[in-house]
Amino acid sequence: MRTIVVGTRQSALALTQTGQVIDHLRELCKQHGIEAGFELKKIVTKGDRILDVTLSKVGGKGLFVKEIEQALLDGEIDLAVHSMKDMPFELPEGLVVGAVPLREDPRDCLITRDGRGLDDLPQGAKVGTSSLRRASQLQHYRPDLQIESIRGNIDSRLRKLETEGFDAILLAAAGLHRIGWQDRISAYLPPELCLPAVGQGALCIECRGDNEFVLDLLSKYKHEPTAVAVAAERSFLGRLNGGCQVPIGAHAHLTKESGPSIVLTGMVGSPDGKQVLKETMTGNNPQQLGLQLAEALIAKGAAELLALAEE
Numbered sequence: 001m002r003t004i005v006v007g008t009r010q011s012a013l014a015l016t017q018t019g020q021v022i023d024h025l026r027e028l029c030k031q032h033g034i035e036a037g038f039e040l041k042k043i044v045t046k047g048d049r050i051l052d053v054t055l056s057k058v059g060g061k062g063l064f065v066k067e068i069e070q071a072l073l074d075g076e077i078d079l080a081v082h083s084m085k086d087m088p089f090e091l092p093e094g095l096v097v098g099a100v101p102l103r104e105d106p107r108d109c110l111i112t113r114d115g116r117g118l119d120d121l122p123q124g125a126k127v128g129t130s131s132l133r134r135a136s137q138l139q140h141y142r143p144d145l146q147i148e149s150i151r152g153n154i155d156s157r158l159r160k161l162e163t164e165g166f167d168a169i170l171l172a173a174a175g176l177h178r179i180g181w182q183d184r185i186s187a188y189l190p191p192e193l194c195l196p197a198v199g200q201g202a203l204c205i206e207c208r209g210d211n212e213f214v215l216d217l218l219s220k221y222k223h224e225p226t227a228v229a230v231a232a233e234r235s236f237l238g239r240l241n242g243g244c245q246v247p248i249g250a251h252a253h254l255t256k257e258s259g260p261s262i263v264l265t266g267m268v269g270s271p272d273g274k275q276v277l278k279e280t281m282t283g284n285n286p287q288q289l290g291l292q293l294a295e296a297l298i299a300k301g302a303a304e305l306l307a308l309a310e311e
């Protein structure tokens with residue numbers, strides 16, 4: 001029997017989502033009469049080692065994936081499970097995306113200390129996020145809020161909500177849903193108010209491009225509509241040359257009606273939220289649509305806004 005070694009970070013979220021992927025793959029193996037066993041290998045990434053520094057200051061894209069990709073290239077692992085939004089735009093030579101499975105809820109959510117919603121937060125309330133994208137959009141909606149940086153894994157951020165005097169924090173709903181902590185969510189932020197990060201809620205299953213056995217199995221795990229939506233969002237991000245640490249958001253979904261099938265919305269904001277540029281376009285080709293939307297926002301001044309965030 002073949003053993004597929006699966007690499008993962010060791011945060012609660014990474015372990016949970018990797019475990020869920022392995023369960024799905026075991027089920028697929030059973031359905032298709034494929035004989036394979038799975039083994040988990042935990043890998044510490046640079047992003048895990050420097051949890052005390054604001055990520056946008058650390059710079060460098062792919063902080064959470066590089067070591068894991070090296071393990072794939074070295075043959076130490078056969079498959080890696082990443083959060084799509086942590087993936088850099090280009091993969092190293094020799095590695096491919098084997099599958100993008102069905103997406104979880106892409107929205108951001110608010111977790112308040114006492115369960116109240118965004119509109120009920122007092123004037124000047126202290127809200128924790130270290131995402132420039134979340135800060136920009138939240139400040140745009142509520143300029144009075146005091147945004148402060150908070151880092152760490154989901155569990156430590158939830159702890160800091162209590163211990164560091166925050167009135168609320170912002171997190172991706174997907175992570176909380178996956179770990180089973182959806183009860184902590186006080187409110188879901190509608191995409192009109194806070195457009196999610198590119199790829200948020202989606203997973204990226206990566207493997208070597210020559211690993212036929214794993215590729216064959218992963219081909220049965222693909223969710224094409226998610227892959228197309230994410231491709232449009234990533235094309236948009238790629239044109240704007242942004243990692244996850246710039247105030248850029250995008251979300252695409254597919255429509256079932258006749259006519260253009262992908263609806264893509266993108267935003268670029270200033271870190272203080274005073275300016276937020278947003279546009280929605282439809283099309284059939286995800287790469288082209290992402291580029292077109294990026295061009296439309298560049299024409300409105302997106303490049304200048306992004307330069308502000310780099311400072």
Ligand SMILES: NCc1[nH]cc(CCC(=O)O)c1CC(=O)O
Nearest residue numbers: 083085171172174175200201202
């Ligand atoms: N930036 C870290 C990160 N990467 C992926 C998720 C979980 C959500 C997802 O899978 O998109 C999170 C936590 C968060 O943003 O709250």
